[in-house]
Amino acid sequence: MHCIKKITDDLIWVGANDRRLAMFEGVYSVPGGVSYNSYLLLDEKTVLFDTVDKAVSRRFLENVSFALDGRRLDYLILQHMEPDHSAALEELLLRYPDVKVVCNAKTMTLLNQFFDLDVDAVIVKEGDTLNTGRHTLNFVMAPMVHWPEVMVTYDSTDKILFSADAFGTFGALNGALFADEVDFNADYMNEARRYYTNIVGKYGTQVVSLLGKAATLDIQMICPLHGFVWRERFSDIISKYLLWGNYQPEENGVMIAYASVYGNTENAAEILSSMLRSKGIKTVMFDVSVTHASEIIAASFRWSHLVFASTTYNAGIFVSMEEVINDLVAHNIQNRHVAIIENGSWAATSGGLIREKLSKCKNINILEQCVSIKSGLKDAQVADLEAMAEVIAADVAALDEAGSGTDDGGLGVAADASNVDPKAMFKFSYGLFVLTAKDGDKDNGCIINTAIQITATPNRISIAVNKANFTHDMIVKTGLFNISILSTSAPFRIFEQFGFHSGSDTDKFADSAYDERSANGLRYVPEHVNCMISGKVVDSYDYGTHTLFIADVTEAIVLSNEASVTYQYYFENIKPKPVPPGEDKKGFVCKICGYVYEGDSLPEDFICPLCKHGAVDFEPL
Ligand code: FEO
Numbered sequence: 181m182h183c184i185k186k187i188t189d190d191l192i193w194v195g196a197n198d199r200r201l202a203m204f205e206g207v208y209s210v211p212g213g214v215s216y217n218s219y220l221l222l223d224e225k226t227v228l229f230d231t232v233d234k235a236v237s238r239r240f241l242e243n244v245s246f247a248l249d250g251r252r253l254d255y256l257i258l259q260h261m262e263p264d265h266s267a268a269l270e271e272l273l274l275r276y277p278d279v280k281v282v283c284n285a286k287t288m289t290l291l292n293q294f295f296d297l298d299v300d301a302v303i304v305k306e307g308d309t310l311n312t313g314r315h316t317l318n319f320v321m322a323p324m325v326h327w328p329e330v331m332v333t334y335d336s337t338d339k340i341l342f343s344a345d346a347f348g349t350f351g352a353l354n355g356a357l358f359a360d361e362v363d364f365n366a367d368y369m370n371e372a373r374r375y376y377t378n379i380v381g382k383y384g385t386q387v388v389s390l391l392g393k394a395a396t397l398d399i400q401m402i403c404p405l406h407g408f409v410w411r412e413r414f415s416d417i418i419s420k421y422l423l424w425g426n427y428q429p430e431e432n433g434v435m436i437a438y439a440s441v442y443g444n445t446e447n448a449a450e451i452l453s454s455m456l457r458s459k460g461i462k463t464v465m466f467d468v469s470v471t472h473a474s475e476i477i478a479a480s481f482r483w484s485h486l487v488f489a490s491t492t493y494n495a496g497i498f499v500s501m502e503e504v505i506n507d508l509v510a511h512n513i514q515n516r517h518v519a520i521i522e523n524g525s526w527a528a529t530s531g532g533l534i535r536e537k538l539s540k541c542k543n544i545n546i547l548e549q550c551v552s553i554k555s556g557l558k559d560a561q562v563a564d565l566e567a568m569a570e571v572i573a574a575d576v577a578a579l580d581e582a583g584s585g586t587d588d589g590g591l592g593v594a595a596d597a598s599n600v601d602p603k604a605m606f607k608f609s610y611g612l613f614v615l616t617a618k619d620g621d622k623d624n625g626c627i628i629n630t631a632i633q634i635t636a637t638p639n640r641i642s643i644a645v646n647k648a649n650f651t652h653d654m655i656v657k658t659g660l661f662n663i664s665i666l667s668t669s670a671p672f673r674i675f676e677q678f679g680f681h682s683g684s685d686t687d688k689f690a691d692s693a694y695d696e697r698s699a700n701g702l703r704y705v706p707e708h709v710n711c712m713i714s715g716k717v718v719d720s721y722d723y724g725t726h727t728l729f730i731a732d733v734t735e736a737i738v739l740s741n742e743a744s745v746t747y748q749y750y751f752e753n754i755k756p757k758p759v760p761p762g763e764d765k766k767g768f769v770c771k772i773c774g775y776v777y778e779g780d781s782l783p784e785d786f787i788c789p790l791c792k793h794g795a796v797d798f799e800p801l
C-alpha cells in the first residue's frame with residue numbers, strides 16, 4: 181500500500197523508511213532506522229528525483245505509481261549513484277521504459293559500472309537547466325558530497341534545493357516529513373551529526389564549497405535524500421554544517437575516549453574527567469570497546485578538546501582504540517587540542533603511536549606531556565593528571581574567553597584575545613541608521629551601526645541588532661523593519677530621540693512632526709536621511725548579545741543626495757563634546773553617547789544605560 185506525503189501543490193515525497201537495517205553501509209548502526217527520500221514533481225512534465233535502496237523498493241514503486249495517478253513518468257534525475265539511492269533504477273526503468281534519465285557524465289560512468297542497462301541519458305553539467313513547464317530546474321555539481329558524481333538540483337520556480345546527501349540525517353521519519361514537525365535539535369541533531377561526520381566528514385572542503393554555492397541561491401526549502409525536509413529555521417542545520425565543514429568544534433569542552441582491559445586506564449580517565457569537572461569544564465566519556473566508533477567520531481567533531489587514554493596491546497594501540505584513531509585520521513579531523521594517557525605493564529607504546537597517527541592531521545595541537553601508567557595509577561602520578569587537567573582547563577577557558585564554540589558559530593581558528601586591540605574595531609567604516617519596526621499599534625525605533633547589502637540578486641541585506649533593544653523583539657515577532665540611512669545634516673537630537681532610552685516605556689515618535697510610512701506600514705524617518713529601505717527577514721542568527729537578521733529588500737526610496745553619516749563623522753561633528761569635569765571628579769565617559777559613569781573603576785561588564793554599548797566604548801574622564 182502506498183504511503184506518500186504532499187510537500188507542495190505539485191511536489192510529493194515518494195520515499196520509504198527502513199527500520200530493519202542493522203548497519204548502514206555495513207558500518208554504521210542505525211537504531212532509529214533510516215529514510216530513503218525520493219521526490220516526484222508533477223509539472224507539465226513529471227520528474228522523479230532519485231530512487232531508493234533495494235530494501236524498500238517495493239514501497240517506493242507503489243508510491244510512484246499512486247502519485248503519478250496514471251500519468252507517464254517523463255524524467256528521472258539521478259543526483260547520486262550510491263545504491264541506497266539508485267538500487268531501484270533497473271526496476272523503475274522496466275516499469276517506465278520511456279522515462280528520460282537526466283544525469284552528469286560521471287554519473288553515467290558509475291551507472292554503467294553498477295548496471296548492465298542501455299540508458300540513453302540527457303547529460304547535464306554545472307549551470308544547465310531543465311524546464312518542465314512551470315518549473316525550471318538548475319543543476320549544480322557537488323563532487324565528493326559525498327561521491328564524485330553527486331549533483332544537487334535547484335528549483336528556481338519554488339526555490340527548493342534538492343540537496344542529495346547534504347543536510348541528511350540517520351533516523352526514520354516516523355510519520356513526520358518536515359524538520360519543524362519534530363524537536364530536531366533535541367531528538368535528531370545527534371544523529372544528523374553522526375550521519376554528517378561519518379558519511380561526509382572527510383570532505384569538508386567540498387561541503388563548504390557547496391555551502392558557498394547555496395548561499396547565492398534564494399532557498400525556501402531543502403529536500404535531502406535522507407531525513408527531514410527543511411522549510412524553516414535553516415540556520416539550525418546550516419550553522420552546524422559550517423562548523424563541521426570547517427572542522428571547527430561546536431562546544432568548548434573535553435571528550436575522553438578510553439580503552440581499558442582491566443579498568444586501570446579507565447580509572448585514570450575517570451580521575452582526569454573528575455578533575456576537569458571540578459574546574460568547571462564540560463566532559464563526556466566513552467569506552468571505545470563499548471561505544472561504536474561512529475559515535476566517537478561524531479563527538480570528536482563536536483568537542484574542542486580530545487583525550488585518548490589507551491592501554492598497550494600486542495606492543496601497539498589497543499584494537500578498538502586504534503580503530504577510532506584510524507577513523508579520525510581518515511575523516512580528516514582538524515583544529516583540535518589533544519591529550520594522551522597511555523598504559524603498559526612492561527612496554528608502553530600506545531601514547532607515542534596515537535601521537536604519531538594524529539600528527540598527520542591538520543592543526544592538531546597535542547599536549548607534549550603524556551601521562552604514562554605502568555599497570556595502575558600511583559599516588560605520585562595524580563599530580564601528573566592534575567597538571568594535565570590544569571592545562572586543558574586553562575585552554576578551554578581561553579577558548580571560552582575568545583568566544584569560539586557554540587555561541588558565535590565561529591569559523592576561524594580560535595582567536596587569541598591578547599592579539600585583539602578593541603580600538604581596531606573602530607576602523608570599520610560603519611554608517612548610522614534609524615532602525616524602525618511596528619508591533620500592532622506600537623511603533624518603535626533605535627540607532628544601529630551595522631547594516632550592509634549582502635547580495636544584489638536577490639537584493640538582500642543584513643542588520644545586527646542588540647537584543648537589549650525593544651526594536652529587536654519587534655523584528656523577531658514580525659519579521660519586518662525599515663532602516664533610514666542618516667545623512668550628514670542629522671542633528672544630535674535624532675540620536676537622542678532614538679538612541680538613549682528604551683521604546684518599551686516611551687513613544688519615541690511622540691514629538692515627531694512627521695508620520696511617513698512605507699508600503700509595509702512601518703514608520704521611517706523622512707528628514708536628515710538620504711534613503712529608506714524596507715526589509716523582510718528571511719533568516720536570523722543568534723550571536724549572544726546580538727541577532728543578525730538577513731532580509732530581502734521589499735522597498736527602497738532615495739530621499740536626498742546628502743552623504744551618509746559615518747561613525748567618524750558622528751564623533752567629530754555631531755556628538756557634543758563632554759563637559760569637563762571638576763578637578764576631583766573621577767569617572768568614565770561613553771564615547772558613543774556621552775553618558776558619564778562616576779567612580780574610580782568601571783566594571784568590565786558595564787553596559788551604558790543610554791546607548792547599550794559596553795565598557796570597551798568608555799574612556800576615563
Ligand atoms: Fe545516501 Fe551517499 O548515499
